[in-house]
Ligand SMILES: C/C=C/C(=O)SCCNC(=O)CCNC(=O)[C@H](O)C(C)(C)COP(=O)(O)OP(=O)(O)OC[C@H]1O[C@@H](n2cnc3c(N)ncnc32)[C@H](O)[C@@H]1OP(=O)(O)O
């Protein structure tokens with residue numbers, strides 16, 4: 539592993555040097571264990587502690603198949619799907635690995651008693667499998683997390699519709715929170731040269747998801763001037779949705795839960811901000827009953843901020859807690875676009891406000907190949923910036939996931955894998971200098 543790191547850090551290394559480097563037999567990786575899936579039985583969701591279930595293990599390097607690449611991972615990031623994996627909710631991810639393992643001789647590799655997690659990476663290609671021509675050892679890359687087989691025509695127009703669509707590092711093994719990762723080569727994209735390893739690893743999953751959900755015609759198809767209500771506007775998804783809204787000439791109405799988070803949204807350029815904590819919205823009177831008066835109070839607040847307009851789009855992900863309010867405050871003909879249900883997946887809303895006002899609910903999930911590429915291109919062009927706040931070592935991944943689980947973080951939380959320190963891997967200092975303030979906006983707050 540040391541030789542690999544030395545090659546990555548040497549400016550003189552050539553593709554041939556990388557191709558000639560022997561692969562290690564094993565590497566360090568963050569895992570959950572199949573024999574521990576019941577460890578939190580009986581606990582409330584918030585009390586399930588990722589620090590207890592996430593392990594740092596030495597694991598074997600997987601066999602490389604056709605169309606695949608092994609990547610030396612310099613940095614990764616924590617996504618909420620890793621939190622779900624670590625607390626075994628809504629189900630253990632080992633069921634996904636077993637199902638994938640049944641697909642073919644080659645996919646059987648994924649069905650192991652340990653699951654190497656992580657759905658983002660920035661690093662360097664070490665080896666490519668047969669049939670890979672577009673990528674070579676030594677190339678600096680990021681990887682998006684869409685894994686598809688594309689054997690069915692269902693996914694040939696929109697790769698998210700492939701019946702064998704999976705999220706790498708969540709529904710497949712050999713993810714990015716590790717020193718080495720196995721990906722399909724069409725997950726690879728060029729690493730933006732003006733970013734460090736940990737900055738480059740931060741946007742991938744959430745940036746691509748927010749792009750499809752908000753910008754793409756497969757999602758809400760946001761246009762100039764749209765009022766966009768963004769829940770968790772300084773969080774993982776929300777910090778990119780806010781940037782897309784601002785960059786696309788829309789008007790984000792950012793919902794956050796503290797003055798500090800409100801300040802971050804202001805620093806990004808948003809003006810309409812709601813501190814849901816300070817304003818004390820209680821959309822649920824009790825576990826079973828919502829309070830439409832609170833929906834209305836929330837709607838009035840939005841109208842105050844927009845000069846009397848309702849929102850064209852709601853960028854939804856909290857789910858049960860907020861969904862009734864989201865449907866209510868959407869304008870006639872508007873769109874609620876949802877990609878998650880952090881607070882509960884059984885939503886309740888008053889359907890009269892949906893059908894009588896001709897609103898639409900759109901389900902959105904990650905991004906297709908093209909959308910992920912377009913989202914990465916915007917980062918590479920300095921139009922969208924990483925929202926990295928804090929960086930942990932690989933050993934500390936449990937703590938990093940705990941922070942995200944307990945909503946103690948801002949934006950994105952990074953993890954150094956092979957990178958010995960922060961700030962390495964920048965290749966375009968001139969471009970970086972132009973965007974430095976924006977790149978550092980979330981740091982250490
Ligand atoms: C990029 C980052 C993303 C995120 O962070 S997202 C947030 C994290 N993700 C989640 O929380 C989602 C986790 N996944 C799940 O909870 C489950 O994954 C799903 C609920 C999505 C699906 O459940 P399942 O049990 O895996 O799938 P089924 O489709 O219900 O299949 C079970 C059996 O039911 C059959 N079936 C499906 N649809 C129908 C139908 N319409 N009529 C009759 N049968 C149906 C299937 O074929 C299959 O059958 P057979 O077991 O024999 O293979």
Ligand SMILES: NC(=O)C1=CN([C@@H]2O[C@H](COP(=O)(O)OP(=O)(O)OC[C@H]3O[C@@H](n4cnc5c(N)ncnc54)[C@H](OP(=O)(O)O)[C@@H]3O)[C@@H](O)[C@H]2O)C=CC1
Pocket residue numbers: 617618619622743744747769770771772773774775776793794795796799814855856859860877878879880881902903904905942945949
């Ligand atoms: N389908 C897909 O492709 C994807 C789905 N997801 C899912 O989306 C969800 C969010 O992910 P991500 O943005 O990375 O997570 P983060 O935790 O980084 O951000 C979410 C933000 O939502 C806000 N929030 C949380 N709970 C509530 C609530 N009950 N009511 C209102 N606001 C709330 C919080 O902001 P504040 O406290 O400031 O209001 C929080 O910071 C997760 O469930 C994740 O699994 C994520 C990426 C892709």
